[in-house]
Amino acid sequence: MSVAIETPPVGGLLRAWRERRRLSQQELSNRSRVSTRHLSRVETGRAHPTPEMLLRLCDSLEVPLRERNQLLLAAGYAPRYQDHQLDDASLAVVMDGLRCLLDAHLPYPALLLDDYWDIVDANAAVDQLLAGCAPELLEPPVNVVRVCLRPDGLAGRITNRAQWGDHLLRQVSHRADRTHDQRHYELAAEITGYLDKTEATTPPTGPVITLEIDLDGTPLRFFSTSATLSTATDAALEGLHLETFLPADEETRRRFDRG
Numbered sequence: 089m090s091v092a093i094e095t096p097p098v099g100g101l102l103r104a105w106r107e108r109r110r111l112s113q114q115e116l117s118n119r120s121r122v123s124t125r126h127l128s129r130v131e132t133g134r135a136h137p138t139p140e141m142l143l144r145l146c147d148s149l150e151v152p153l154r155e156r157n158q159l160l161l162a163a164g165y166a167p168r169y170q171d172h173q174l175d176d177a178s179l180a181v182v183m184d185g186l187r188c189l190l191d192a193h194l195p196y197p198a199l200l201l202d203d204y205w206d207i208v209d210a211n212a213a214v215d216q217l218l219a220g221c222a223p224e225l226l227e228p229p230v231n232v233v234r235v236c237l238r239p240d241g242l243a244g245r246i247t248n249r250a251q252w253g254d255h256l257l258r259q260v261s262h263r264a265d266r267t268h269d270q271r272h273y274e275l276a277a278e279i280t281g282y283l284d285k286t287e288a289t290t291p292p293t294g295p296v297i298t299l300e301i302d303l304d305g306t307p308l309r310f311f312s313t314s315a316t317l318s319t320a321t322d323a324a325l326e327g328l329h330l331e332t333f334l335p336a337d338e339e340t341r342r343r344f345d346r347g
Contacts, residue, residue: 098142098163103131105149108268119148139165152267153323171323174208182317182325193332195344197310203327204271205233205260213344216303217242232331233260233275237282247307248300251290253283255297298336306343309336 106116113131117124122141129135137145142163146156157167172179190198190211197213206229218226222240233256235241243249257279264272292298296311310333320326335341 096162097133098137098159099131099133101159101162102137102142102145102149105146105151105155106131108265109149111149116145116148120145137163139163139168143168150266153320153326155267157323169321169323174202174324174328179322179325186328186330189330196333196335198330198332199232201232201329201331203263203267203269204231204275206231208328217301220245231275233279237279242301243282245302246300247302248290248298250284251292251297252299253279257283294336296336299333303343306339308340308343310334310340311336 106113111119113124113127116122117127120127122130122145126135127145130137130141139160142159142165143156146159151159153169154171157169157171160167170178174183186200187209190200190209193213194211195213197211197217199210199214200208202208218235221235221242222238225235225238225241236246236256237243237249237253246252257276260272260276260279263269264276299310299312301308301310313332313334315330315332317325317328320328335344
């Protein structure tokens with residue numbers, strides 16, 4: 089016997105996203121140029137949005153692409169956004185370009201991460217940082233948040249682990265608030281479990297938060313930058329981000345410059 093899965097009404101889904109963004113109907117109306125009267129009728133199911141109106145509301149609510157497809161389906165329309173595997177031929181040019189950026193960042197570490205901080209690819213400099221981690225942590229998919237904070241990963245070598253852990257938790261929690269993806273909430277809960285609540289977090293003394301790590305007895309300090317594809321129209325690409333690490337002091341620069 090088959091069981092039909094009922095799709096939630098599109099109006100209720102829109103209302104949920106509006107409430108998640110902490111917007112009133114008036115505020116959403118101002119952003120989307122959809123009247124409050126019509127928006128109210130859509131949310132209560134008394135009016136049916138066109139696909140164009142639905143996508144305009146999604147733009148105003150910053151709904152991720154996968155969830156936009158779900159809203160379109162709930163309204164009875166076909167999905168508009170592709171969601172390929174990253175090794176699909178249609179994404180090859182983009183993925184090759186991103187991998188070129190990884191290599192161009194050498195001799196410093198750089199990683200290409202998916203929406204859940206799993207490593208899609210990394211340059212050779214990352215191997216130096218991951219040396220000594222438990223083998224099971226380095227079995228694909230490798231999650232860099234988990235590697236950083238687990239005791240059998242890098243936690244024992246990160247000398248400012250309380251500060252760096254708080255930084256990672258804020259990043260994951262922020263993304264969970266944006267996507268409302270259960271996997272992001274689970275990752276945030278996992279991070280919280282790794283953090284030592286008795287370990288004091290000192291305010292940063294420099295201009296940026298740094299990753300401070302001991303590598304073969306040498307203290308190294310990095311600051312990181314993150315870049316995303318702001319023009320992505322494929323849901324798989326939307327979640328990718330390029331995480332690059334740069335030396336925060338001369339000792340770190342010399343260590344990596346000489347290989």
